[in-house]
Amino acid sequence: MATEALGLWGVPLAIIAGTLRGSVPFLFVSLGECLTEKSGKINLGLEGTLLMGAMSAYAVSYLTGSPWLGVITAGIAGMFLGLIHGWLSQQPRVNDVAVGIAMIIFGSGLAFFLGKPFIQPSAPQLPTLSLAGWTQIPQLESALSISPLFILGVAIAPLMQWFFRSSRWGLLVRAVGDSPDAAKAMGISIFKVRMASIVAGSFLAGIGGASLSLFYPGSWSERISSGQGLMAVALVIFARWNPVQCLYASLLFGGAQAIGPAMQSVGIDAYYYLFNASPYILTLLIMVITCSPKRTLTGAPGSLGQAQE
Amino acid sequence: MSDRWRSLLEKICIPIGALVAALVLFGLFCALAGANPFGVYYSIYRAAFGSWSSFQNTLIQASPLMLSALCTALPARLGLVIIGNEGALVLGGLAAVAGGLTLGGWGLPTPGVQLGMALAGMLAGGIWIAIVGALRHYRAVNETISSLLMNYIAIALLNHMVNGPMKDPSSLNKPSTYPIPEMHMLGNLPGSRVHYGLVLGLVACGLAYFLIQRTTFGFAARTAGGNIRAARVAGLPVGKLTLAICFLGGACAGLAGMVEVAAVHGRANESLNANYGYGGVLVAFIARHNPIAASLVALLLGGILASGGILQRSHGLPDATVMVFQGLVFLSVLYSDSLYGRLPIFKARPARPASPPMATATPV
Numbered sequence: 001m002a003t004e005a006l007g008l009w010g011v012p013l014a015i016i017a018g019t020l021r022g023s024v025p026f027l028f029v030s031l032g033e034c035l036t037e038k039s040g041k042i043n044l045g046l047e048g049t050l051l052m053g054a055m056s057a058y059a060v061s062y063l064t065g066s067p068w069l070g071v072i073t074a075g076i077a078g079m080f081l082g083l084i085h086g087w088l089s090q091q092p093r094v095n096d097v098a099v100g101i102a103m104i105i106f107g108s109g110l111a112f113f114l115g116k117p118f119i120q121p122s123a124p125q126l127p128t129l130s131l132a133g134w135t136q137i138p139q140l141e142s143a144l145s146i147s148p149l150f151i152l153g154v155a156i157a158p159l160m161q162w163f164f165r166s167s168r169w170g171l172l173v174r175a176v177g178d179s180p181d182a183a184k185a186m187g188i189s190i191f192k193v194r195m196a197s198i199v200a201g202s203f204l205a206g207i208g209g210a211s212l213s214l215f216y217p218g219s220w221s222e223r224i225s226s227g228q229g230l231m232a233v234a235l236v237i238f239a240r241w242n243p244v245q246c247l248y249a250s251l252l253f254g255g256a257q258a259i260g261p262a263m264q265s266v267g268i269d270a271y272y273y274l275f276n277a278s279p280y281i282l283t284l285l286i287m288v289i290t291c292s293p294k295r296t297l298t299g300a301p302g303s304l305g306q307a308q309e
Numbered sequence: 310m311s312d313r314w315r316s317l318l319e320k321i322c323i324p325i326g327a328l329v330a331a332l333v334l335f336g337l338f339c340a341l342a343g344a345n346p347f348g349v350y351y352s353i354y355r356a357a358f359g360s361w362s363s364f365q366n367t368l369i370q371a372s373p374l375m376l377s378a379l380c381t382a383l384p385a386r387l388g389l390v391i392i393g394n395e396g397a398l399v400l401g402g403l404a405a406v407a408g409g410l411t412l413g414g415w416g417l418p419t420p421g422v423q424l425g426m427a428l429a430g431m432l433a434g435g436i437w438i439a440i441v442g443a444l445r446h447y448r449a450v451n452e453t454i455s456s457l458l459m460n461y462i463a464i465a466l467l468n469h470m471v472n473g474p475m476k477d478p479s480s481l482n483k484p485s486t487y488p489i490p491e492m493h494m495l496g497n498l499p500g501s502r503v504h505y506g507l508v509l510g511l512v513a514c515g516l517a518y519f520l521i522q523r524t525t526f527g528f529a530a531r532t533a534g535g536n537i538r539a540a541r542v543a544g545l546p547v548g549k550l551t552l553a554i555c556f557l558g559g560a561c562a563g564l565a566g567m568v569e570v571a572a573v574h575g576r577a578n579e580s581l582n583a584n585y586g587y588g589g590v591l592v593a594f595i596a597r598h599n600p601i602a603a604s605l606v607a608l609l610l611g612g613i614l615a616s617g618g619i620l621q622r623s624h625g626l627p628d629a630t631v632m633v634f635q636g637l638v639f640l641s642v643l644y645s646d647s648l649y650g651r652l653p654i655f656k657a658r659p660a661r662p663a664s665p666p667m668a669t670a671t672p673v
Contacts, residue, residue, distance in 0.1 A: 044453065044454075084640070088640060088643060088644055091644060091646075091647035092647045092651075093646050093647050093649070094643055094644065094646055094647050095390070095643075097390050097453050098390065098594060098643055099640070099643055101390075101392060101453075101590060101594075101639070102594075102636060102639035102640045102643055103636075103640075105587060105591070105632060105635050105636040105639055106633065106636025106637065106639070106640060107636070108632065109629050109630075109631075109632030109633040109634075109635065109636045110629075110633055110636070112627065112628075112629030112632060113342075113626075113627055113629040113630060113632070113633050116627040116629070222629075226461075227457075227458075227461050230454065230457050230458070231458070233454055234454050234458070237451075270473065271469070272469075272472075273465050273466075273468040273469040273472060273473075274465060274466070274469050276465055277461060277462050277465030277466075280458045280459075280461040280462050280465070281462060283454075283458050284450075284455060284458050284459070284462070287444075287448075287450045287451070287454070287455060288444060288448050288450055291448050291449045291450045291451075292448065292449060293446075293447065293448065293449040
């Protein structure tokens with residue numbers, strides 16, 4: 001057992017390691033959801049996108065031997081699902097939440113269907129970067145090896161913040177999300193801006209899926225996602241639609257996810273399954289605390305969740 | 310053709326058209342996957358409705374779907390999109406086992422134990438979804454997301470109970486609770502393999518329809534679902550309505566869990582988590598949240614689910630094929646919602662003008 005030498009210090013170490021690994025899918029999916037929601041649409045279907053991304057990344061990495069090609073394919077597969085969501089959820093009288101539920105079923109069904117042959121074989125994984133050149137303790141070394149995708153995600157968060165605040169296109173997205181009527185009056189195509197935001201958001205979510213199958217846990221199976229795509233929706237509310245806060249929230253959720261396995265590694269496994277539910281309980285608690293019936297949340301896009309005329 | 314008939318025809322033709330479109334898309338998908346689409350259609354038909362024996366399988370699959378669909382359909386009348394069916398079903402099954410074992414231990418006769426199991430399942434499922442309703446009403450927490458999260462929490466609770474406090478030590482490969490004694494299980498309808506859960510499902514759908522369409526309670530719920538502000542002004546107790554409707558919906562899904570436990574599995578384990586919850590969401594949406602239509606759609610979807618095995622055996626398609634099909638049906642039904650009032654055939658003709666139309670007076 002890896003933690004024996006470190007004693008109980010193994011628990012916080014395992015949680016930190018788990019946070020660095022487990023937060024990557026949260027980060028990408030929540031950034032994707034943030035971009036989507038800023039344009040005024042909700043995409044609950046990112047759970048399906050995540051699975052589709054995980055499957056296609058693993059399959060392409062296995063078939064071509066190049067994990068980076070897998071990452072790109074995962075993004076493209078995500079965009080394909082995003083196109084369907086973007087088109088369907090903008091038809092008159094069609095509810096975007098309902099389309100999201102349908103896309104969860106369709107996306108995960110498609111991923112399981114196409115991914116059946118890839119459950120057995122093992123695909124080349126993404127390389128990891130080690131931050132632990134200074135230590136000789138092997139546990140610490142393995143804990144501090146992080147994914148290049150994590151660094152990419154950490155870089156995208158402030159970039160996206162800059163995009164919303166200071167770029168012309170970011171302004172377009174915010175205008176469409178906050179007051180579609182005003183945007184329409186300015187001659188902006190609401191359909192195109194929302195479609196672009198949903199497709200780009202799904203690209204990011206697909207990459208989040210790639211990090212599941214090519215980094216951690218680093219395999220493809222039908223149980224690889226544990227609802228990260230759904231939790232991302234709550235996470236974006238918690239982060240107040242701010243990309244940099246999405247980064248902090250992802251770290252928090254990644255950490256919550258690591259509690260169960262960390263406790264099990266030191267032999268506390270009586271409540272293993274309940275500890276595994278901690279990200280969901282945390283999400284629910286956060287929503288109960290942050291939501292209020294009396295006011296709308298600061299930072300919420302004005303047209304979010306409103307029916308399209 | 311009067312306008313009333315035209316609107317009725319529209320309500321029947323558009324969903325059927327959506328199903329046909331989904332079948333065509335699914336056929337294309339199967340063709341791309343290298344299977345003969347017509348062979349697949351025929352296999353689904355045969356496995357679902359081809360013979361009395363296969364139709365019984367369909368009915369067995371349909372009963373939990375009918376009950377679990379009500380968990381989405383009833384709150385939908387209040388304008389809530391609740392998809393916590395899976396969680397309510399799982400907890401209902403767990404509570405039913407706990408109730409059945411306790412009451413059986415006290416030596417109650419079989420009808421008492423079965424009633425106790427049903428009540429325990431309904432109470433557990435009902436409270437679970439009522440929590441979602443309460444969070445929505447008092448804290449404005451989005452009910453779709455909270456009910457989804459509650460699904461994961463319920464499944465974690467199930468895993469905890471069957472691996473820990475309620476585990477039968479003799480269940481090694483598949484951790485399960487202690488079994489309900491054979492004599493307390495729900496029996497089959499005379500002359501068939503179909504259990505009494507089907508009757509429960511049909512009765513629940515009928516009652517739900519009556520409740521929504523024919524009672525003041527249902528009228529109040531529909532009013533609040535139409536315009537919540539107007540309902541408040543009219544003095545309707547929106548909070549109580551929300552809690553009551555969510556409780557009833559959850560109770561139906563909990564009853565589905567009880568049926569699965571008391572008629573099929575005999576014990577609670579991982580098999581409870583068999584996607585009847587998400588299937589129920591799909592049924593409710595296709596039926597446009599009408600309980601009577603939901604019982605028919607559940608039959609259809611039950612048939613599709615029952616054909617999963619044969620697609621694997623005779624066409625070499627993986628078991629997820631059924632899921633792709635469900636997804637396509639769902640997407641095409643959602644798209645069809647946007648077609649109401651847009652198709653020229655179903656549009657009411659404008660009243661005929663008294664004077665002859667201009668066209669007849671066209672100068673030559």
